[in-house]
Amino acid sequence: MSDFEVIEENLAEFSNEAQRQSYLASFIAMSQKGFCSYDGEDGKYRLISRPKIALRYEALPEKIKCEIVPVPASER
Template identity: 40%
Template structure:
């Protein structure tokens, strides 16, 4: 585990972009964070910004979600999906840590995809500059799961 990464045991929302400038949200589940996330990472600023955006339409829930998460009933599934759907409604791909019981495990899975995709070019400069620090060298629309070490 990278001990330089802040708050490694808190469930934090962090964001990254892909090679095309598409934006993703990830919930850390108290686990590993990308090395690019520093003590000065603007968690609250970015989360507040994205939550303030209007909905761009209903997202698509990952049809393979049950490969990663087991739900006892529909109510539990709905509660789990709520925050991920909220991010996807705002144009972000939304990921969750795959195994929250293993802090050092860096695997994440896609929870929801946006209908209308937001890109970094559509954002105010102060938001875009913060997002551009954390990137993955893949096309996000082709990702069903990822390893946090892929995000730099």
């Protein structure tokens, strides 16, 4: 899994490309593993990056499944 997209409209302004890449590194790393990645630093969660193909709950190893509680997503 490696294809992801950055949600540009949810990003802050950066003074240069190095600063932008540094900020995005951890968000992208999570999205490359199949997870949506949010920034909640300002008290509001903003989607920063997401995989093009999301990781499905059913595909998780059992030891991970037992640690999380699935929440149904609402339809838009």
